[in-house]
Amino acid sequence: MAKLYVFGIGGTGSRTLRALTMMLASGVECKFDTVVPVIIDPDASAADMSRTVDAMTRYMKVRKSLDFNSANENRFFKTEICPIQDMSTFKLTLENTENVTFRDYMKTNQMDAPSKALINMLFSQANLDSDMVVGFKGNPNIGSVVLNQFSTSDAYKAFSNNFEEGDRIFIISSIFGGTGASGFPLLLKTLRNDQTSQHWNYIKNAKIGAVTVLPYFNVEQDDNSGVDSSTFYSKTKSALAYYDRNITGNNSVNALYYIGDSMLATYKNHDGGSEQRNNAHMVELYAALSILKFASTPDNELDGRTQTYEYGIDTNDEDIKQVIFKDLGPETRQLIQKPLTMFLLMNKYMKSALSSQYKYQPWAKDCGLDENFFTSQYYADLVKFQDAFRVWLQELDDNKRSFKPFDENRVIPLFDLVNGAKAHKILWPLHDLFAKNYALMDSFLNTNWPKWNKTASKEQKFMEVFYRATNKLTLKKYNF
Amino acid sequence: MEFFSLFYQLNVYGQDLFYHLKGWDNGMQDFVAANNQFPTIWLVTFLSAVAMFVVFYYILNHPRFNKFWHWLIALAVLAIGIFIWSRGLVLADITGASMHPVDPSLNISADNAMMFGVYNAVLSAIFFLFFSVIGRFGSKNCKNAPWKSLINRK
Numbered sequence: 001m002a003k004l005y006v007f008g009i010g011g012t013g014s015r016t017l018r019a020l021t022m023m024l025a026s027g028v029e030c031k032f033d034t035v036v037p038v039i040i041d042p043d044a045s046a047a048d049m050s051r052t053v054d055a056m057t058r059y060m061k062v063r064k065s066l067d068f069n070s071a072n073e074n075r076f077f078k079t080e081i082c083p084i085q086d087m088s089t090f091k092l093t094l095e096n097t098e099n100v101t102f103r104d105y106m107k108t109n110q111m112d113a114p115s116k117a118l119i120n121m122l123f124s125q126a127n128l129d130s131d132m133v134v135g136f137k138g139n140p141n142i143g144s145v146v147l148n149q150f151s152t153s154d155a156y157k158a159f160s161n162n163f164e165e166g167d168r169i170f171i172i173s174s175i176f177g178g179t180g181a182s183g184f185p186l187l188l189k190t191l192r193n194d195q196t197s198q199h200w201n202y203i204k205n206a207k208i209g210a211v212t213v214l215p216y217f218n219v220e221q222d223d224n225s226g227v228d229s230s231t232f233y234s235k236t237k238s239a240l241a242y243y244d245r246n247i248t249g250n251n252s253v254n255a256l257y258y259i260g261d262s263m264l265a266t267y268k269n270h271d272g273g274s275e276q277r278n279n280a281h282m283v284e285l286y287a288a289l290s291i292l293k294f295a296s297t298p299d300n301e302l303d304g305r306t307q308t309y310e311y312g313i314d315t316n317d318e319d320i321k322q323v324i325f326k327d328l329g330p331e332t333r334q335l336i337q338k339p340l341t342m343f344l345l346m347n348k349y350m351k352s353a354l355s356s357q358y359k360y361q362p363w364a365k366d367c368g369l370d371e372n373f374f375t376s377q378y379y380a381d382l383v384k385f386q387d388a389f390r391v392w393l394q395e396l397d398d399n400k401r402s403f404k405p406f407d408e409n410r411v412i413p414l415f416d417l418v419n420g421a422k423a424h425k426i427l428w429p430l431h432d433l434f435a436k437n438y439a440l441m442d443s444f445l446n447t448n449w450p451k452w453n454k455t456a457s458k459e460q461k462f463m464e465v466f467y468r469a470t471n472k473l474t475l476k477k478y479n480f
Numbered sequence: 481m482e483f484f485s486l487f488y489q490l491n492v493y494g495q496d497l498f499y500h501l502k503g504w505d506n507g508m509q510d511f512v513a514a515n516n517q518f519p520t521i522w523l524v525t526f527l528s529a530v531a532m533f534v535v536f537y538y539i540l541n542h543p544r545f546n547k548f549w550h551w552l553i554a555l556a557v558l559a560i561g562i563f564i565w566s567r568g569l570v571l572a573d574i575t576g577a578s579m580h581p582v583d584p585s586l587n588i589s590a591d592n593a594m595m596f597g598v599y600n601a602v603l604s605a606i607f608f609l610f611f612s613v614i615g616r617f618g619s620k621n622c623k624n625a626p627w628k629s630l631i632n633r634k
Contacts, residue, residue, distance in 0.1 A: 360546060360547050361543060361546075361621075362546075362621065362624050362634075366624075366633070430541075431540060431541035431542060431620065434542055435542060439542065439543045439544045442543035443620065449634075452633060452634055454634065461634065
């Protein structure tokens with residue numbers, strides 16, 4: 001089975017991987033069976049990275065108990081997410097970046113005078129004194145030096161050892177910061193040119209896609225911070241010119257997606273670390289969608305010159321502040337609308353109705369889902385993942401521009417929760433006409449499903465019954 | 481013994497009332513088939529139980545009305561309805577307000593009417609229980625009321 005290796009560089013890389021994880025959990029289709037995320041971030045304590053790693057780790061735990069053979073219809077958590085084989089973490093660890101300044105990293109005190117003079121031309125004193133424990137603070141010139149060690153890292157070696165013919169690579173980076181802007185071209189160069197890699201012959205010919213995120217947020221002005229958003233556009237211009245010559249210009253990447261937003265969110269200014277915790281943004285959702293688009297693009301469409309793509313929203317109001325499903329293009333809407341709605345319905349039922357109903361409803365009794373199951377570690381992991389999913393949706397809503405496909409806190413009428421979509425009344429069978437809100441969900445959960453695998457595990461049955469019920473429910477209620 | 485009378489043989493509501501409902505004619509010293517009320521009483525009781533069964537398990541079939549005590553409520557509504565109707569039927573015969581006035585040779589009181597109401601209510605409850613046991617497996621939401629169905633497709 002072919003694998004899709006996704007390198008997420010910097011904070012944007014982590015946040016995009018978080019969006020991808022949420023979409024895959026809800027069953028958004030990925031043409032690859034396995035996604036192997038690799039996070040490259042020198043800031044080991046970055047909150048965005050921690051949240052992403054937590055979500056992916058929890059995803060793996062939930063998925064471990066599930067089976068996706070042909071008898072099962074469930075697509076929640078269908079795509080496998082796993083670290084590189086032989087690695088226990090999703091992170092590509094950079095050596096010698098902790099507790100050292102860039103000056104120490106470069107060992108400038110061991111350089112001769114001409115070299116020192118050159119260094120002083122290329123890097124400011126602030127650059128040289130910069131502590132790299134929280135990353136490169138928006139300085140791609142630092143990143144372009146430090147990240148040169150890709151090919152010698154354990155994670156990269158494990159990646160190249162396990163890379164097989166037919167596998168693909170995708171790189172997520174932002175163009176206006178430090179880590180992503182410098183890491184993307186370096187990583188690409190390593191992938192295409194590092195002949196010491198064990199499977200270099202496969203890697204150099206592999207289809208490689210990338211998403212480059214253009215500025216979509218500002219940070220508050222802070223003279224004590226190394227991050228200054230007034231430089232975002234100038235950095236972007238320089239990087240685009242560089243990419244034009246060295247990435248798209250030489251066709252070293254097969255597909256390149258550009259995503260940005262003219263309506264900028266404003267975040268608090270943190271150099272990095274545990275305080276760098278930006279809300280999820282719809283640009284990251286779109287960046288994650290570009291991964292799925294790349295995964296579904298046939299090989300023959302990726303041959304030859306670099307394919308460049310842009311994403312947009314399908315509305316005449318370019319100043320739209322709140323985007324809902326119907327503002328998305330038809331292809332995107334069709335891809336994510338139904339799965340996200342299904343997963344949210346499952347989440348809401350689990351939060352609001354499950355504890356009072358599982359002892360009485362046939363779906364739970366017949367599947368043997370008793371108190372032991374609902375107090376199990378598996379269920380706890382699923383609940384925690386669902387909580388993270390709700391937080392992610394809430395953050396998308398709170399951001400600028402806001403993506404608010406759901407009124408996710410709606411209680412009654414429950415099925416009015418999809419913004420811009422009218423919930424139809426179900427007139428037949430009669431008992432579904434009488435049931436409302438969570439009772440209607442129970443009625444769908446209680447359906448006597450055909451082709452039911454009676455020997456499946458309880459975890460499988462639980463997921464299966466919710467997938468089938470919400471699938472049918474969204475069809476009847478919204479025609480999704 | 482004809483079929484319908486079989487269900488009413490237990491002598492808990494009075495021998496005279498049994499005779500009356502079966503169509504006793506004192507002049508002929510025999511039962512008159514045309515006056516036999518048991519077929520009607522049985523059919524009403526039976527069909528009421530069927531109707532309550534169908535409503536509970538297949539029409540209402542509600543996921544918030546599928547617990548044991550909900551089933552008990554359905555059973556109680558049926559039994560109380562049958563009790564009121566059965567008792568009223570006999571009282572109407574006693575007062576001569578019906579097509580089947582009680583023969584003066586038979587000693588039937590309001591207590592007999594009460595007991596017959598109880599008897600028929602219990603009979604309707606038994607019918608309802610019977611249908612609940614054999615016919616609920618096709619119900620989506622109520623199949624495990626009053627207790628877990630042995631037929632499990634999951």
